[in-house]
Amino acid sequence: xxxxxxxxxxxxxxxxxxxxxxxxxxxxxxxxxxxxxxxxxxxxxxxxxxxxxxxxxxxxxxxxxxxxxxxxxxxxxxxxxxxxxxxxxxxxxxxxxxxxxxxxxxxxxxxxxxxxxxxxxxxxxxxxxxxxxxxxxxxxxxxxxxxxxxxxxxxxxxxxxxxxxxxxxxxxxxxxxxxxxxxxxxxxxxxxxxxxxxxxxxxxxxxxxxxxxxxxxxxxxxxxxxxxxxxxxxxxxxxxxxxxxxxxxxxxxxxxxxxxxxxxxxxxxxxxxxxxxxxxxxxxxxxxxxxxxxxxxxxxxxxxxxxxxxxxxxxxxxxxxxxxxxxxxxxxxxxxxxxxxxxxxxxxxxxxxxxxxxxxxxxxxxxxxxxxxxxxxxxxxxxxxxxxxxxxxxxxxxxxxxxxxxxxxxxxxxxxxxxxxxxxxxxxxxxxxxxxxxxxxxxxxxxxxxxxxxxxxxxxxxxxxxxxxxxxxxxxxxxxxxxxxxxxxxxxxxxxxxxxxxxxxxxxxxxxxxxxxxxxxxxxxxxxxxxxxxxxxxxxxxxxxxxxxxxxxxxxxxxxxxxxxxxxxxxxxxxxxxxxxxxxxxxxxxxxxxxxxxxxxxxxxxxxxxxxxxxxxxxxxxxxxxxxxxxxxxxxxxxxxxxxxxxxxxxxxxxxxxxxxxxxxxxxxxxxxxxxxxxxxxxxxxxxxxxxxxxxxxxxxxxxxxxxxxxxxxxxxxxxxxxxxxxxxxxxxxxxxxxxxxxxxxxxxxxxxxxxxxxxxxxxxxxxxxxxxxxxxxxxxxxxxxxxxxxxxxxxxxxxxxxxxxxxxxxx
Amino acid sequence: xxxxxxxxxxxxxxxxxxxxxxxxxxxxxxxxxxxxxxxxxxxxxxxxxxxxxxxxxxxxxxxxxxxxxxxxxxxxxxxxxxxxxxxxxxxxxxxxxxxxxx
Numbered sequence: 001x002x003x004x005x006x007x008x009x010x011x012x013x014x015x016x017x018x019x020x021x022x023x024x025x026x027x028x029x030x031x032x033x034x035x036x037x038x039x040x041x042x043x044x045x046x047x048x049x050x051x052x053x054x055x056x057x058x059x060x061x062x063x064x065x066x067x068x069x070x071x072x073x074x075x076x077x078x079x080x081x082x083x084x085x086x087x088x089x090x091x092x093x094x095x096x097x098x099x100x101x102x103x104x105x106x107x108x109x110x111x112x113x114x115x116x117x118x119x120x121x122x123x124x125x126x127x128x129x130x131x132x133x134x135x136x137x138x139x140x141x142x143x144x145x146x147x148x149x150x151x152x153x154x155x156x157x158x159x160x161x162x163x164x165x166x167x168x169x170x171x172x173x174x175x176x177x178x179x180x181x182x183x184x185x186x187x188x189x190x191x192x193x194x195x196x197x198x199x200x201x202x203x204x205x206x207x208x209x210x211x212x213x214x215x216x217x218x219x220x221x222x223x224x225x226x227x228x229x230x231x232x233x234x235x236x237x238x239x240x241x242x243x244x245x246x247x248x249x250x251x252x253x254x255x256x257x258x259x260x261x262x263x264x265x266x267x268x269x270x271x272x273x274x275x276x277x278x279x280x281x282x283x284x285x286x287x288x289x290x291x292x293x294x295x296x297x298x299x300x301x302x303x304x305x306x307x308x309x310x311x312x313x314x315x316x317x318x319x320x321x322x323x324x325x326x327x328x329x330x331x332x333x334x335x336x337x338x339x340x341x342x343x344x345x346x347x348x349x350x351x352x353x354x355x356x357x358x359x360x361x362x363x364x365x366x367x368x369x370x371x372x373x374x375x376x377x378x379x380x381x382x383x384x385x386x387x388x389x390x391x392x393x394x395x396x397x398x399x400x401x402x403x404x405x406x407x408x409x410x411x412x413x414x415x416x417x418x419x420x421x422x423x424x425x426x427x428x429x430x431x432x433x434x435x436x437x438x439x440x441x442x443x444x445x446x447x448x449x450x451x452x453x454x455x456x457x458x459x460x461x462x463x464x465x466x467x468x469x470x471x472x473x474x475x476x477x478x479x480x481x482x483x484x485x486x487x488x489x490x491x492x493x494x495x496x497x498x499x500x501x502x503x504x505x506x507x508x509x510x511x512x513x514x515x516x517x518x519x520x521x522x523x524x525x526x527x528x529x530x531x532x533x534x535x536x537x538x539x540x541x542x543x544x545x546x547x548x549x550x551x552x553x554x555x556x557x558x559x560x561x562x563x564x565x566x567x568x569x570x571x572x573x574x575x576x577x578x579x580x581x582x583x584x585x586x587x588x589x590x591x592x593x594x595x596x597x598x599x600x601x602x603x604x605x606x607x608x609x610x611x612x613x614x615x616x617x618x619x620x621x622x623x624x625x626x627x628x629x630x631x632x633x634x635x636x637x638x639x640x641x642x643x644x645x646x647x648x649x650x651x652x653x654x655x656x657x658x659x660x661x662x663x664x665x666x667x668x669x670x671x672x673x674x675x676x677x678x679x680x681x682x683x684x685x686x687x688x689x690x691x692x693x694x695x696x697x698x699x700x701x702x703x704x705x706x707x708x709x710x711x712x713x714x715x716x717x718x719x720x721x722x723x724x725x726x727x728x729x730x731x732x733x734x735x736x737x738x739x740x741x742x743x744x745x746x747x748x749x750x751x752x753x754x755x756x757x758x759x760x761x762x763x764x765x766x767x768x769x770x771x772x773x774x775x776x777x778x779x780x781x782x783x784x785x786x787x788x789x790x791x792x793x794x795x796x797x798x799x800x801x802x803x804x805x806x807x808x809x810x811x812x
Numbered sequence: 813x814x815x816x817x818x819x820x821x822x823x824x825x826x827x828x829x830x831x832x833x834x835x836x837x838x839x840x841x842x843x844x845x846x847x848x849x850x851x852x853x854x855x856x857x858x859x860x861x862x863x864x865x866x867x868x869x870x871x872x873x874x875x876x877x878x879x880x881x882x883x884x885x886x887x888x889x890x891x892x893x894x895x896x897x898x899x900x901x902x903x904x905x906x907x908x909x910x911x912x913x914x
Binding site: 208211223226227230250251254255258261262265266269272273276279280282283284285286622623 | 875
């Protein structure tokens with residue numbers, strides 16, 4: 001029987017695993033030592049009765065400490081639990097925002113809840129939605145998620161922070177209104193100029209004071225937001241207390257809080273800068289330019305390659321001692337003090353969060369994986385398949401959001417079918433190396449984005465097609481019997497005990513995680529596996545089985561570190577061949593997972609089984625950089641300074657960036673990438689604005705980055721491209737991607753430029769012929785290689801000296 | 813916060829306080845990137861808030877016409893905002909304390 005904080009006659013309390021008590025209002029289940037001993041969780045020693053008498057003079061808290069220590073719990077853990085116990089018993093100890101006993105999340109308006117959801121990154125109002133219906137669905141999902149995962153205290157704190165931020169954002173309009181009125185009044189001769197000016201000065205002073213007050217009000221709300229969030233997360237980690245993942249879960253809670261807070265702070269700063277900019281646009285414009293330049297640095301990936309001194313230069317000059325004081329840890333890391341970096345520009349050039357997400361989370365990982373895991377097998381497959389035609393056209397349409405809802409399903413389906421064909425066709429190559437199969441599987445996903453084994457497809461279907469779309473497709477990876485036989489050639493066990501077919505069916509994982517199979521079994525016989533409630537209450541059983549299965553999967557090494565083991569669907573459930581994972585209780589009372597194939601123990605386990613693969617959970621990233629997830633809708637500095645550079649194509653406002661990223665994707669994943677590099681771009685798609693802006697706006701290295709300013713002569717265009725090919729004949733796109741954003745002055749002064757030796761020589765030649773020096777300034781930072789080359793070539797062309805800086809043509 | 817409190821917060825090791833000392837260096841760097849960005853912007857905002865419109869424009873002119881002159885810009889800020897270092901420390905400490913709050 002569970003007890004909850006009462007002083008029973010035994011006066012012994014133990015905090016047990018929360019899995020048996022999913023009520024969030026009951027932070028832990030308190031049991032007597034005897035009860036725990038009966039459950040096999042601790043060793044029960046009758047001699048404790050003697051020891052018990054020794055504790056009679058201790059306070060309640062001290063007694064509890066003594067007993068907790070017997071369980072082996074750390075002092076820190078004991079302190080945490082006692083603290084929670086105190087909070088629970090005395091909810092006013094934390095002040096007015098303490099968690100009330102009964103949470104009521106229905107008292108908030110829809111708008112308030114969406115504002116809160118936005119803070120916890122569950123919803124982004126700036127996201128591109130195809131229509132109102134899609135938006136509504138996203139909102140509903142966000143609200144459900146918010147209410148289920150976040151406490152009332154968190155929601156309350158988020159609403160207050162959001163409200164205060166909006167007050168700051170509203171200042172901008174107020175300032176503009178005052179300025180408008182001032183201008184009108186000054187234009188009217190009947191009103192005295194001095195009176196008007198005095199009134200204006202007073203209004204502006206009032207605004208400043210209002211901003212200061214908002215600042216003062218915001219800080220404690222901001223702090224409370226973090227505390228509320230961490231508090232709720234720590235409660236949620238209680239279920240992991242007795243698992244090896246507990247420490248990591250605590251860290252994840254802190255990381256999540258940090259990410260949320262930093263994102264929110266940036267939003268608030270955006271609002272404040274927006275207000276300040278309304279008051280003095282000229283001055284603020286120069287400040288924002290400084291920020292913008294530095295964000296470009298990160299975007300172009302030059303940051304990582306810059307020396308520590310360079311990274312610190314701008315920040316140290318301005319922040320001075322503050323930087324050093326803030327960042328001792330970073331210096332200790334050897335990483336340097338990172339300041340002024342970010343990649344918000346990616347969103348503006350992608351045309352909204354939708355485009356940004358698609359780019360950041362789908363295209364770029366694919367490209368990276370393709371690059372990282374490139375090998376002969378994949379190259380062979382690439383060379384065999386012609387994947388740049390119909391499938392890619394379909395995907396482009398889909399990615400641009402141009403596909404009709406009815407078409408999306410078909411497109412995704414067709415891509416999936418193509419995946420299956422490719423896998424079957426090249427299966428023999430992949431089977432040669434089982435361990436590499438999973439990796440290659442992912443790479444294939446990079447070639448045909450519709451492949452359902454890759455996370456990219458999951459995200460795509462979720463964002464573009466809506467949740468649940470994945471289920472309509474064939475399973476991960478291998479889909480035919482021939483594949484199955486090949487995989488099991490050396491692994492199918494020949495002997496072993498037999499298990500009944502009904503159990504096997506329940507325990508069959510088949511295109512999902514092992515945790516799912518475990519959960520089915522728990523729900524099939526909840527009493528056997530420790531469910532204490534009414535087994536007829538299916539909802540209660542289901543709520544119990546989720547976290548229980550989670551913990552069992554962790555304990556049995558099928559889950560952890562953001563990934564879990566998934567199983568390929570090998571055919572029919574049961575004896576016929578699909579891997580099954582029946583659970584049982586061992587002699588120590590621990591629930592264990594066994595592994596069966598064809599009705600017999602497989603003899604393998606964990607990730608080594610050929611039919612298993614590592615599946616990354618949807619939220620694997622422990623810390624999401626605030627610089628990557630801040631919405632753009634706050635008219636912040638980046639927004640204001642970057643919107644001019646958004647590529648507007650004839651097809652729509654998300655074309656520019658995605659077009660170039662798509663081209664990069666194609667360039668990296670097709671055997672014809674060389675020809676792509678040599679072919680002129682379809683300028684009709686970019687003629688809506690000067691190409692110089694396209695170059696400036698590229699957030700990742702692209703095939704188009706080989707192209708100079710299209711407004712200069714074609715001859716220079718040709719020299720630019722051919723020079724780069726000459727310098728990097730083996731991997732033109734890849735090498736140039738690495739080089740183009742480096743600070744040109746530093747590269748030219750480098751004594752050991754390594755693989756960029758030829759480029760450095762070329763840069764010196766450009767300098768010698770044109771006389772142009774690389775730019776470097778406080779605000780603009782260091783001029784990048786590609787900008788300098790572009791500038792110098794234009795100059796050389798204008799002077800008629802282009803031939804002196806032409807390196808030649810590489811015949812391929 | 814008092815000066816003593818500010819100094820105390822500044823002396824704290826963020827990662828140690830949050831029990832994040834052994835997380836991946838990449839994650840640490842990402843956190844510092846974000847924090848550095850936020851703080852840098854916060855300092856700039858404070859600097860601009862501390863200047864009247866005339867001085868704001870003067871600073872902007874410097875940045876516009878002589879952007880490479882770091883020394884001059886820094887000197888200008890120090891001259892116009894005598895408590896410049898205190899302002900920075902306070903900005904850092906306020907933000908850091910919010911991140912550390914439990």
